[in-house]
Amino acid sequence: MADLRRTCLYDLHEELGAKLVPFAGYEMPVQYPMGVLKExxxxRAQAGLFDVSHMGQVILRPKGDMAALxxxxxxxxxxxxxxxAEGRQRYGLFTNARGGILDDLMFANRGDHLFVVVNAACKETDIAHMTAHLGPVAKVEPVTDRxxxxxxxxxxxxxxxALVPQVAEMRFMDVIAVDTVFGALWISRSGYSGEDGFEISLPEASAPDFARNLLAHPAVAPIGLGARDSLRLEAGLCLYGHDIDENTTPVAAGLSWAIQKARRRGGAREGGFPGAERILQELAEGAPALRVGFHPETRAPMRExxxxxxxxxxGRNVGGITSGGYGxxxxxxxxxxxxxQDCAEPGTRLWGELRGKRLPVTVSELxxxxxTYKR
Known part of the structure; x- marks a missing residue:
């Protein structure tokens, strides 16, 4: 643990009795005394507070006009x-020349700049990637004090x-900036739990007080990485480095919904991105393998x-599990x-090999x- 970084909420995690583990180069809470299942x-029933300060926050500031950026x-x-539109956020995917996913991310139009949030394990390479490709038109500014x-x-x-009344008017994927007693809050109505909720970027100096204010509400409990993982799994959301990586295309990953009509064949801005030939072909014809859900017919979870x-x-070894656990x-x-593709139809019966035995699983929809996002 000696070489791991800590977020500005580390002392609060310890105070709350968190079990801390290494994650993406940080010492992070995996659970609190309540336990993963109850968290x-x-x-799902009330509200959970997650520290996701290990993720990368980046401002892309245009050197000229926003259109070029x-x-x-x-x-x-x-x-x-x-x-x-200004004040809106979108899910994005950096791709490589083979159509694989370098990282998945969120980006927001904040009027005079773009605000980007990337995965913790990828943030250094993502920042280098953006610096190399956007240098002529943008200043790439890692946010290190929020x-x-x-x-x-x-x-x-x-x-x-109760603290920021303006959030009641927000809908899913809206973003706002609000000046408060805790400093400037950059708020998006989004998250990675399948629940309605918000992500809040704020100055590190005021983050512990802000977190304590939220935790003082009887509906709010601190939540660790364990429950964050089971929540996103139930919601069918990918974890980078597990369900998606540089060898996985967006189509295979079931992320075609993230590719707007303008970027597809026949669209106003068709192609022009890394791996376009393969991705556009798979959009038209399908990918050889597809991400699916599985319902194991066992009491024991089938894991990655x-x-x-x-x-x-x-028979054939037809694939493998990339995320698994108890829901x-x-x-x-x-x-x-x-x-x-020929095994991906919901209802298809397959078998997972668990401790040397093949046990039945059923392919399910995700x-x-x-x-429960607020549309």
Missing amino acids: HLHT EAAFEALMPVAVTGL ALLALQGPEAEAVLA GTVIWDAPEG PSVEAPIAMGYVP PFRPS
Whole structure:
């Protein structure tokens, strides 16, 4: 643990009795005394507070006009940037020349600049990637003095609105900036739990007091990485480095919904991004393998690395599980992974190899539990 970085909320995590573990180069809370299962269910029923300050926050500031920055940023991914309205946020994907995913991210149009949030494990390479490709048109400014918190769950709006009334008017993927006694808050109505909620960037110096104010509300509990993982798994959301990586295309990953019509064949700004030939072909014809959900017909979860077969004996090794565990809200083991197109139809029976035995799994649609975003 000696070489790990700590977020500005480290002392609060210790005070709250968190179990701390290494994650993406940081010492992070995996759970609190409530335990992973209860933290998960509390977030679904009320509101959970997550420290996600380990993630990368970056400002892209145009050297000239915003249009040139938007066009250059759009050239790095199959997602439309030009045309994103001020005060709105979008899910994005950096791709490589083979159509694989370098990272998934969120970006927001804040009027005179773009604000980008990238995964913790990828932030140094992402910043280098953006610097190399956007240098002529933008200043790439890593944000190093702000924390990032996520408040998620059905009570999140009421809790945050008591401190920042403006959030009650926000809808899913809206972004606002508000000056408060805690400093300037950059708020998006988004998250990675499948619940309505918010992500709040704020000055590190005021983050502990802000977190304590939220935790003082009876509906709010601190939530660790364990429940964050089970929440996103139930919501069918990918974890970079597990469900998606530089060898996975957006189409195979089931992320075609993130590619707007303007970037597809026949669109106004068709192609022009790394890996366009392969991705556009897969959009038209399908990918050889697809991300699907699995319902293991066992009491024990099937976790990442479990091999999937198309028969209880012999047969083909058709794929594997990339994320798996127990779903507290669905009260059953659940998993995600990749299988060929001919095995990807919901209802298909396959077999996962668990401790040398092949046990049945059923392919299912994603998500396992409907999301509750405020549209």
